[in-house]
Amino acid sequence: MDVLIENFSLYAQGFLGTVELTVYASLLALVLGFLMASFRVAPVGSFRAFGTVWVTVLRNTPLTLLFFAVLLGLPRFGLVLPFEVFAVIALGCYTSAFICEALRSGINTVPKGQGEAARSLGMSFTQTLGTVVLPQAFRSVIPPIGSTLIALAKNSAIAGAFSVTELLGTYKTLNELGYSIIWTFVWIAVGYLIITLTISALFNVLEKRYGVAR
Amino acid sequence: MHHARGLRRRLALLLAVLVVLLGPAATGCGREGSPPVKGPQPEDLPDYHVATGFQLPDSRTWERARKRGRLVIGVKEDQPYLGEKDPASGRYSGFDIEIAKMLAASLGFDPDRQIEFRTVASANRETALQNGQIDYYVGTYTINDNRKKQVGFAGPYYLAGQSLLVRKDEKDIHGPGDLKGKKVCSAAGSTPLQRMQKEHPEAVLVSYDTYSVCVDNLLTYQVDAVTTDDTILLGYAAKVPDELKVVGKPFSTEPYGIGVPRGDTALRLALDDALAEHEKNGDWKKAYDATLGLSGNPAPKPPAIDRYPAS
Amino acid sequence: MTVHSLHGDLQSTALYDIPGPKARRRHFLYGILSTVLIVALAGWILYLLFDTGQFTAAKWAPFTYEGIQRLLLEGLGNTLKAFAYASVLSLALGAVLATGRLSAHRPVRWLATLFVEFFRAMPVLVMIFFIFVALKVQPLPALVAGLTLYNGSVLAEVFRSGINAVDRGQREAAYALGMRKTQVMTFVLAPQAVRAMLPTIISQLVVALKDTSLGFLITYEEFLHAGKLIASNLDYDLPFIPVVLVISPIYIGLCMLLSWFATWVARRERRSFKTRAVEVAPAEPGTVLPGQL
Numbered sequence: 001m002d003v004l005i006e007n008f009s010l011y012a013q014g015f016l017g018t019v020e021l022t023v024y025a026s027l028l029a030l031v032l033g034f035l036m037a038s039f040r041v042a043p044v045g046s047f048r049a050f051g052t053v054w055v056t057v058l059r060n061t062p063l064t065l066l067f068f069a070v071l072l073g074l075p076r077f078g079l080v081l082p083f084e085v086f087a088v089i090a091l092g093c094y095t096s097a098f099i100c101e102a103l104r105s106g107i108n109t110v111p112k113g114q115g116e117a118a119r120s121l122g123m124s125f126t127q128t129l130g131t132v133v134l135p136q137a138f139r140s141v142i143p144p145i146g147s148t149l150i151a152l153a154k155n156s157a158i159a160g161a162f163s164v165t166e167l168l169g170t171y172k173t174l175n176e177l178g179y180s181i182i183w184t185f186v187w188i189a190v191g192y193l194i195i196t197l198t199i200s201a202l203f204n205v206l207e208k209r210y211g212v213a214r
Numbered sequence: 215m216h217h218a219r220g221l222r223r224r225l226a227l228l229l230a231v232l233v234v235l236l237g238p239a240a241t242g243c244g245r246e247g248s249p250p251v252k253g254p255q256p257e258d259l260p261d262y263h264v265a266t267g268f269q270l271p272d273s274r275t276w277e278r279a280r281k282r283g284r285l286v287i288g289v290k291e292d293q294p295y296l297g298e299k300d301p302a303s304g305r306y307s308g309f310d311i312e313i314a315k316m317l318a319a320s321l322g323f324d325p326d327r328q329i330e331f332r333t334v335a336s337a338n339r340e341t342a343l344q345n346g347q348i349d350y351y352v353g354t355y356t357i358n359d360n361r362k363k364q365v366g367f368a369g370p371y372y373l374a375g376q377s378l379l380v381r382k383d384e385k386d387i388h389g390p391g392d393l394k395g396k397k398v399c400s401a402a403g404s405t406p407l408q409r410m411q412k413e414h415p416e417a418v419l420v421s422y423d424t425y426s427v428c429v430d431n432l433l434t435y436q437v438d439a440v441t442t443d444d445t446i447l448l449g450y451a452a453k454v455p456d457e458l459k460v461v462g463k464p465f466s467t468e469p470y471g472i473g474v475p476r477g478d479t480a481l482r483l484a485l486d487d488a489l490a491e492h493e494k495n496g497d498w499k500k501a502y503d504a505t506l507g508l509s510g511n512p513a514p515k516p517p518a519i520d521r522y523p524a525s
Numbered sequence: 526m527t528v529h530s531l532h533g534d535l536q537s538t539a540l541y542d543i544p545g546p547k548a549r550r551r552h553f554l555y556g557i558l559s560t561v562l563i564v565a566l567a568g569w570i571l572y573l574l575f576d577t578g579q580f581t582a583a584k585w586a587p588f589t590y591e592g593i594q595r596l597l598l599e600g601l602g603n604t605l606k607a608f609a610y611a612s613v614l615s616l617a618l619g620a621v622l623a624t625g626r627l628s629a630h631r632p633v634r635w636l637a638t639l640f641v642e643f644f645r646a647m648p649v650l651v652m653i654f655f656i657f658v659a660l661k662v663q664p665l666p667a668l669v670a671g672l673t674l675y676n677g678s679v680l681a682e683v684f685r686s687g688i689n690a691v692d693r694g695q696r697e698a699a700y701a702l703g704m705r706k707t708q709v710m711t712f713v714l715a716p717q718a719v720r721a722m723l724p725t726i727i728s729q730l731v732v733a734l735k736d737t738s739l740g741f742l743i744t745y746e747e748f749l750h751a752g753k754l755i756a757s758n759l760d761y762d763l764p765f766i767p768v769v770l771v772i773s774p775i776y777i778g779l780c781m782l783l784s785w786f787a788t789w790v791a792r793r794e795r796r797s798f799k800t801r802a803v804e805v806a807p808a809e810p811g812t813v814l815p816g817q818l
Contacts, residue, residue, distance in 0.1 A: 043541055043548075044555045050563055060731070060780035061773065062738035068749060069769045072423055072756065076765050077573055078436075080420065083402055107540070115540060125541075133540060154648035161650075161742040162423065163402035168651055171658065172337050178363045181659040189647060196646055249587045252760055292757055301754045301761075302592025335744045338658070345661035426757045453759060 003179045004187045014170040015191050021156040026149050028092025033099025040104050058097035063155055066090045071162050087159035095152045106141035139210050146203030150196045167191045252453055253307045260500040268322035272480035275349050285323045287314045288334035288348035295449035295505045297353045306331045312501035313371050314352040320488030340364045343475050351473035367471030368485035373517040375464020376406050377444035382459050387439055389462030393417035397437040399428035406442040443468055451509035479524040486519050584764040600751030607737045611672035612730050618673055619680025626685050644678040650739055657743045664745035676733045683725050687718030724791035731783045
């Protein structure tokens with residue numbers, strides 16, 4: 001218990017670091033994932049190919065390797081950014097592949113008849129997409145996107161090993177200061193639970209409001 | 215028809231992956247040995263007299279090592295001329311390694327045959343000592359009171375301090391006072407970087423994951439100085455003495471000690487004795503001259519050994 | 526070739542009709558434009574690589590030496606070793622936990638549920654560091670233990686949902702034949718469940734393979750560690766990009782191979798009549814998270 005009280009600001013800093021990483025990387029992942037998903041369902045072959053390659057490669061890349069390549073490789077091109085930014089890029093790109101797949105399978109769950117019916121009513125492509133397909137797809141993708149973002153929050157722990165301020169990294173300082181290592185980790189675990197439970201609560205609310213039982 | 219084509223394409227892909235995976239292994243088309251590396255030359259390194267009949271029954275660590283037949287020593291693997299592992303041959307070399315060897319000789323272990331070096335990351339040094347994964351640790355290990363609560367320290371064997379590494383042709387930087395507007399590089403999250411932020415906010419700080427990247431950027435004029443403990447900087451300067459130099463008085467004090475398991479006072483004091491002996495008979499200076507001394511900076515006087523009582 | 530097979534991928538979505546001649550011309554144009562763009566992007570990256578001197582002999586020469594090749598192969602060997610241990614142990618732990626969760630005794634069920642839920646919620650890296658730092662374990666066992674706890678818990682859920690998905694009639698028929706609980710489980714339910722869940726199980730093993738790279742962070746001398754050692758050596762001219770170019774295809778290739786195997790098994794399963802009694806739900810990303818940490 002003492003560990004938490006005496007080093008509250010250190011823990012708070014780490015906690016906020018993880019929250020920040022999670023929020024920014026989630027935004028990047030959602031945007032990139034949406035882009036890639038639209039590539040993957042596009043009628044143009046080369047878009048589809050690009051989307052497929054992006055997803056296949058990133059889904060099969062160990063995240064540690066991606067961090068290694070981004071944090072140590074990109075500066076070789078003269079691209080020197082703060083480590084936090086690199087970490088957001090690595091996490092965001094990695095997660096975008098999973099978001100993309102969740103969105104795509106969501107779009108695929110919308111029955112073909114829905115689109116056909118919309119078009120037979122004379123709706124344009126934008127109308128079909130915006131008022132018929134996406135709202136239905138959105139509902140079925142809430143749970144998988146929620147679990148993907150929870151995984152993202154958990155994955156952000158890797159950034160700590162690459163000198164980014166986040167929750168797991170606080171153990172180093174506390175260990176140096178000679179605190180009980182078990183309790184240090186207990187509070188780190190509690191911190192992660194708070195973050196993941198918050199995300200899952202958030203998505204439960206979303207699902208209650210917009211979700212459908214299929 | 216469609217299915218057969220898909221299958222053939224998949225088989226082709228599988229084959230391609232296998233070729234990529236097994237290519238280098240199967241063909242074995244490598245040049246023998248390892249790429250040339252700069253490091254201390256074996257013929258320049260001193261030979262240490264191996265103590266015969268040495269006994270230290272009060273030390274659990276020593277007894278365990280004797281039964282095992284060899285010492286396991288924790289070191290660093292990425293600091294040239296200090297503690298560096300040749301990636302290809304797996305050999306370790308540098309000043310810290312020499313200190314480890316001369317102490318081993320005094321404990322009755324042959325430095326060439328009865329030492330196993332093991333890389334231990336900075337964050338895990340205390341752990342490795344506490345649970346007996348290593349017998350002692352030599353690797354830019356600063357003695358401080360917090361660490362003394364967890365491990366014991368023999369020595370110090372060197373008094374390091376934060377300093378500056380610059381290019382040989384640098385004329386403006388002579389010390390930390392000349393850093394206004396200069397780009398200074400250090401390892402991300404390290405103590406030297408934090409000290410720089412606090413004490414010299416006028417410098418422009420750049421950080422990378424490893425010091426070797428900082429040094430590379432220094433050589434290619436991307437940054438103007440690299441800052442950390444002078445030992446580490448001297449190691450890089452020793453690598454390319456024509457291009458790099460260490461300047462200015464150190465602006466912090468980092469006494470390097472030899473980490474030992476906390477309760478093992480017998481081993482700690484035996485190492486203190488051994489260190490004093492090697493400092494007196496000239497081994498210490500020879501080791502320095504053959505490693506960090508190649509940077510052009512002369513050997514300093516070894517610091518006074520702190521034989522603190524057991525607590 | 527008919528239009529049908531050309532646009533086979535689109536048949537499954539509600540987004541488009543089969544494009545007419547005008548639309549197809551437009552798509553063709555977009556296709557060419559975007560291909561040009563992608564090729565230009567690739568060319569620019571290649572130019573950057575050349576421009577920053579990533580293809581100099583000095584940076585690539587280390588790879589031609591046997592010592593370096595051996596180092597890399599040893600690293601790869603260590604990666605595969607950790608993967609082998611972790612996957613065997615996770616499968617075993619998963620089976621045990623699934624049995625616990627399906628147990629008729631309430632305390633056992635609760636305990637297993639608590640265990641599974643806790644380890645699924647923790648970042649695997651936190652567990653690895655906890656075992657490594659707090660429990661003071663060597664790198665390899667720490668890595669394997671961390672991976673086992675996490676993947677074992679996930680696999681337990683996979684097994685459980687597989688067993689629950691077996692058609693009720695199978696269980697009832699087996700009981701009607703006078704089989705005991707254990708017999709029903711081992712001879713009737715488990716074989717069908719495992720068969721149906723095989724693709725998901727393999728996908729989870731891909732996760733374990735990917736996560737062995739976390740060993741890099743606790744100084745386990747695996748593939749990435751070997752790469753870092755070469756890449757950060759000033760004598761080799763710091764070949765970071767060459768190391769990434771050598772290591773990633775091998776890593777990604779291995780994972781892809783395993784992923785493809787999972788897809789292949791899944792496709793075979795869908796055709797096989799032996800799994801008909803089990804409702805397989807492979808396309809539901811919410812159930813388990815293949816590919817996540």
